[in-house]
Amino acid sequence: MAKIRVPAVEGMFTMQDPPHLIGGRGGSRGSYFFPKDLAGGDPACMAEDEREEVPLSRTGAIWSYTTSSYPPPSPYIVTTEPFEPIVIAAVHLEPENLVVCGQMMPGIVVDDLSVGAAVELRLDTLYEDDEHEYLVWKWDLGTEEAA
């Protein structure tokens, strides 16, 4: 039987494929925030209404990239044995002008990446248990559709 696909955390991204990150927008200046309610405030809009939920851009350009070449400590859940280095990109979303980190999709290595390269958002499995697949957003190298 197929496992039930659930988000690894609630409220940070949509579950359709391809997904969107769920951002916030608020205040008289219309600043963007990610995560929607966890990101710190805009001091110019302190007393204003709650943030409106907005989908963030699915595509962006790599701002920088790196690896976690050794297994991160808990609460990260290591799923590969032996451990495969995690490739991580920080991506600039142009219209929102913010930078968001995420893992790269499996199979992508550091040498595939460059600062400025186009990427797009995907859903992928972060870890599993007997009944569930826990999904998270990851970045994939851009396709023509993304460009």
Added chain:
Amino acid sequence: MSVDEIAILGVGMHPWGKWGRSFVEYGVKAARDAMTDADVAWDDIQFVSGANTVRNGYPGWVSGSTFANALGFQGCQLSSSYAACASGATALSIARAQILAGVCDVALVVGADTTPKGFFAPVAGDRPDDPDWLRFRLVGMTNPAYFGLFARRRMAMYGDTQEDFARVKVKNSRHGVHNPNARYPKEFNLADVENSPVVSDPLRLLEICATSDGGAALVVSSMEYAKAHGHADPVRVSGISTVGPTFPNAIIDMPYLASDSWAAAGDEEHTFKDQIAQRAYDEAGVGPDDLDLAEVYDLSSAYELDWYEHIGLCEPGDAAQLLRSGDTAVGGRIPVNTSGGLGAFGEAIPAQAIAQVCELTWQLRGQAGGRQVEQAAVGLSINYGMFGHGSSVIVKA
């Protein structure tokens, strides 16, 4: 703004290492050494300002009381503060405020840590509303992963090379061999660095700060108290910055998974780390050109280059050139991390900002031995605590 100065009467440290004993023992050793150095008796201390550790249970969260108890409760006022890596500077700033307000004349500032092996991990428990939990859980973003992002960005923007980063480690190791409190008093060469394994691309194991045990302490007082107690010309604290960021912090930083958005205000270059030293410069009435040395928070080798730019030693993009010129080595124009830095010490979180001030004090007194900067008169330390605690101290001879 000008802020009155306070005197540094005494400094003390417990050597950094992986000793596996209680942090209290390190703090007490450092405190006793600082009081001996100051020639101030424990009974005469009027205020203890502790810098907390969050990895050693309740005693670490009430460090002022813990250290005072270990030294023997004598009834003085106590404070315990936590600001991540900036905790030591925060503890010093509280002592300064007490002294300048006339609430006390002489204070002991102390911080110490006992650390687990390996990466720093978030506090236990499922906490999906904590950015520090989310970054580990969803992405596996360790602290070195952030250092790797910054290093790769330098390579892309400024043309820095991995060899430039390795040269920082080599330089600081040459300083650290002369420091009896350093954990790694060993000279490393480029090949040593290049042969160590990648931890977070493009950074290698020898370029990333380890977690260490250690303790550091200061005895500080009003200028009047110093004069009345035989310290005619003490090293002085002339400026302290404990500023937080201004929105929007466009350069992503620990422990967040995203930067602030600069869509509505600000610009893509704006970073908190450019703001931290300015407050200390303003208080002390000096600028980058007045510095004789600096202790900067080299969480990674490449990070030291970032700090050259953040504290104004050079323009953005020119740090690698400043390093290559030899200006930031002992004997150069503006030596940086004469202590050996975090590369030679590893990080003992609540002790580290205090240890930076210990080094500056020894340098300004001419007591730094084989790593001495000739005629050092003005020194700056800088670091910052995760989540947004700035920390910078300027001392003058």
